[in-house]
Amino acid sequence: MAEHKPYLTGRTYIFKIGRGKDLLEALTDFCHDNQIKCGIVNGIGTLENATLGYFDQDKKKYEKHIVNKPTEIVNLVGNISIMDNRSNVHAHVTLSDEKGAALGGQLFPGSKVFVAEIFVQELVGEPKVRKQDKTTKLNLWI
Amino acid sequence: MAEHKPYLTGRTYIFKIGRGKDLLEALTDFCHDNQIKCGIVNGIGTLENATLGYFDQDKKKYEKHIVNKPTEIVNLVGNISIMDNRSNVHAHVTLSDEKGAALGGQLFPGSKVFVAEIFVQELVGEPKVRKQDKTTKLNLWI
Amino acid sequence: MAEHKPYLTGRTYIFKIGRGKDLLEALTDFCHDNQIKCGIVNGIGTLENATLGYFDQDKKKYEKHIVNKPTEIVNLVGNISIMDNRSNVHAHVTLSDEKGAALGGQLFPGSKVFVAEIFVQELVGEPKVRKQDKTTKLNLWI
Numbered sequence: 001m002a003e004h005k006p007y008l009t010g011r012t013y014i015f016k017i018g019r020g021k022d023l024l025e026a027l028t029d030f031c032h033d034n035q036i037k038c039g040i041v042n043g044i045g046t047l048e049n050a051t052l053g054y055f056d057q058d059k060k061k062y063e064k065h066i067v068n069k070p071t072e073i074v075n076l077v078g079n080i081s082i083m084d085n086r087s088n089v090h091a092h093v094t095l096s097d098e099k100g101a102a103l104g105g106q107l108f109p110g111s112k113v114f115v116a117e118i119f120v121q122e123l124v125g126e127p128k129v130r131k132q133d134k135t136t137k138l139n140l141w142i
Numbered sequence: 143m144a145e146h147k148p149y150l151t152g153r154t155y156i157f158k159i160g161r162g163k164d165l166l167e168a169l170t171d172f173c174h175d176n177q178i179k180c181g182i183v184n185g186i187g188t189l190e191n192a193t194l195g196y197f198d199q200d201k202k203k204y205e206k207h208i209v210n211k212p213t214e215i216v217n218l219v220g221n222i223s224i225m226d227n228r229s230n231v232h233a234h235v236t237l238s239d240e241k242g243a244a245l246g247g248q249l250f251p252g253s254k255v256f257v258a259e260i261f262v263q264e265l266v267g268e269p270k271v272r273k274q275d276k277t278t279k280l281n282l283w284i
Numbered sequence: 285m286a287e288h289k290p291y292l293t294g295r296t297y298i299f300k301i302g303r304g305k306d307l308l309e310a311l312t313d314f315c316h317d318n319q320i321k322c323g324i325v326n327g328i329g330t331l332e333n334a335t336l337g338y339f340d341q342d343k344k345k346y347e348k349h350i351v352n353k354p355t356e357i358v359n360l361v362g363n364i365s366i367m368d369n370r371s372n373v374h375a376h377v378t379l380s381d382e383k384g385a386a387l388g389g390q391l392f393p394g395s396k397v398f399v400a401e402i403f404v405q406e407l408v409g410e411p412k413v414r415k416q417d418k419t420t421k422l423n424l425w426i
Contacts, residue, residue, distance in 0.1 A: 105356055
């Protein structure tokens with residue numbers, strides 16, 4: 001494996017996202033407004049509805065799953081890097097429904113917050129840069 | 143979005159919770175005993191049984207799911223703040239059963255540990271305070 | 285609960301694991317190569333296939349679930365300690381399939397990466413040491 005340079009921990013935030021916000025947009029805006037270019041994000045909460053992505057490795061594109069009901073965010077985990085010269089949040093979520101069943105996928109726009117409690121840890125060092133990879137068609141760290 | 147003040151990272155812990163303990167109580171006691179008023183918690187492990195909560199947004203109350211069998215804690219994620227002048231742990235868990243199926247929800251008392259490995263990161267700054275919100279009936283950060 | 289000594293945060297890494305690697309082996313090699321003896325690990329990504337473990341508390345052994353299809357890693361969470369004088373990664377994963385359904389369990393060798401984005405936080409202090417526990421037959425922190 002290639003040599004890896006450690007990062008320093010930077011600013012640390014814990015905050016609430018309120019009802020009605022789009023979760024991915026709110027996270028992205030938070031990073032942009034605070035100029036966080038590298039870091040990780042975690043969270044829990046409750047959604048009014050959700051849009052999840054599953055990457056089809058053969059077709060090389062995302063399939064979307066629309067979740068038209070309230071769910072718990074049992075886990076949001078993701079990272080912050082740079083794409084197109086802007087802070088980019090890449091996050092996956094696990095949700096649970098009224099029966100306790102879990103579902104999951106990449107967090108897409110179209111996921112409306114009931115309430116979310118978010119932790120962001122900025123990392124200081126060379127920010128990762130995300131770009132479309134020609135082979136997989138995914139936006140990967142170059 | 144309102145201005146957010148960064149926190150400093152405080153004490154960091156990694157520890158085991160042993161067999162027979164109630165998971166939420168053990169986490170809460172740990173935070174109380176060490177006077178951790180703000181932070182995040184993560185973990186993995188195995189449970190003997192579990193009680194999960196799903197918030198019904200219409201009825202404005204939690205539905206409980208009793209899981210009467212052993213499961214893996216594939217993920218516990220949560221945060222530590224203050225409620226009623228005491229350390230309060232708000233955690234969500236994803237569990238997996240003997241078929242590998244995942245279930246999830248808010249961690250409630252009544253979740254018995256087989257073994258759990260826990261990470262706690264204290265955050266130093268103004269602790270979040272949790273109080274019942276009149277509109278949603280949830281205990282939210284004010 | 286016994287007294288707990290806090291750890292210091294050490295080196296912090298964020299990096300990509302590329303296509304075709306075995307996820308658990310790649311994580312273990314990373315820790316070994318960088319001499320990380322204590323810490324936590326988090327991640328998201330996409331797998332080509334997976335092998336998950338469920339601990340049968342009665343039989344005191346792991347049942348394996350082979351997932352013979354691509355899935356999203358909606359969440360990987362784990363820790364780093366010492367076993368047999370080597371860095372050991374104990375990680376659990378939640379996966380989601382083409383229908384958005386979630387599955388999960390302990391990450392076993394035999395989980396092939398499509399792409400994975402990993403965060404590692406080294407902890408500085410007395411490393412945890414993992415050893416087989418006679419009662420449960422699990423490899424626990426002594």
